[in-house]
Amino acid sequence: MKQRREHLPILSTQTFAKLNAGVLFLRQRRHNPSPPLPPVLSSCWVWSQNRFTLSGGSRGTARESGIIGKSVDPSHRTWRDAATSITAVFILEETKKMDEKKQERQPETATLAGGCFWCLDAVFRKVEGVLAVESGYTGGTDPSPSYRTVCSGATGHAEAVRIRFDPDRISFQRLLDIFFTVHDPTTLNRQGADVGTQYRSEIFWHTPEQEEIARKYIEKLSGTEAVSGRKVVTALTSAGPFYPAEDYHQDYYARNTGQPYCQMVIRPKMEKFQKAFSSRSG
Incomplete structure (x- = not known):
């Protein structure tokens, strides 16, 4: 033996x-x-x-x-x-x-907004080191938001994803790499045909360290060739209450892959993510 x-x-x-x-x-x-x-x-x-x-x-x-x-x-x-x-x-x-x-390095949370939450939800579910992804609403004033009220623009909330990740397997910096790759951070309150404050680009930081990393990232990225020389308009905000979206929004892409929006909007983002990060680690 x-x-x-x-x-x-x-x-x-x-x-x-x-x-x-x-x-x-x-x-x-x-x-x-x-x-x-x-x-x-x-x-x-x-x-x-x-x-x-x-x-x-x-x-x-x-x-x-x-x-x-x-x-x-x-x-x-x-x-x-x-x-x-x-x-x-x-x-x-x-x-x-x-x-x-090691005991102190418990799972951490990142909350990101960048267009329709279906897109970010689909991408981050494929990231190694991400433990859970939840679509929801944050950044507004309504304590009981719904998809209908958020889409009206009256609540002030953004469509966002709350990500639980293992910092020993993927860093917050790498999550930002992915985030800024799969959405356009230079368009104010808009991602493609999705227009409104609910589709704004925003990072809701949970720790001062996250805030500092995100601030430096934005400063370094803004005006570079990666964003066609344009200014990055991604906002930085301290994370507040996060309201999970309705059940049918969770893992939307996997459950509705054949739907036109999934094919025309989400799928290209998935392909862009896979091409850029398939051979990279956290």
Whole structure:
């Protein structure tokens, strides 16, 4: 039976030095019961099941030719169970800081408006790293908007999509790359034949970081060849209440692919997205 090979992460120079010192320390224990603790190791306590903790919070596992060779009693700090072979392999887990950082990186939200929400909904559902897409209304004053009232232009709401994404798989910056590729950010309150404030180009930022990224993106894009030298009119607004659209608007393109609007408006945007991003990562 083949043994499963364990994944060994890339180690920093500092961590590697600690682990190397730990290996040498274990080897010295064979000949000297009380070798001096290397300065780089402020602690090296091997706990149950041959686990240890290094200074800085790094945790790992020690194996010696498949035999538990060294362990320590944390209460008395005395070594026991000497081994006959010392070939230590340290498999480092995430450090405490890395683990905390990973726990903090929960799914994030982006809210974007750029024409009929059917279009953005269709595109972002195909993006790797996007966890969920929901069409809805935001940016207005009516606390109970409907498709009919929003289309009248009286509510102040924009048709938008709320995107939940994994920041470890796709960045907010890459979402903006896609957003600015599949809609025209230079036409005020209009996308093609769809005219009205509900079809405006707008980014509803959820964090100061998103605001800063979006602001710099717009400044860099405006007036460039990518937008035919025109000014980008995309607005930046702090995200407020988001009202999910009626059920029949969700995933509209997939459920109505043969519909004329889907074929003439959404499909070209999908093809443009696929051509531009099919070989790119987040």
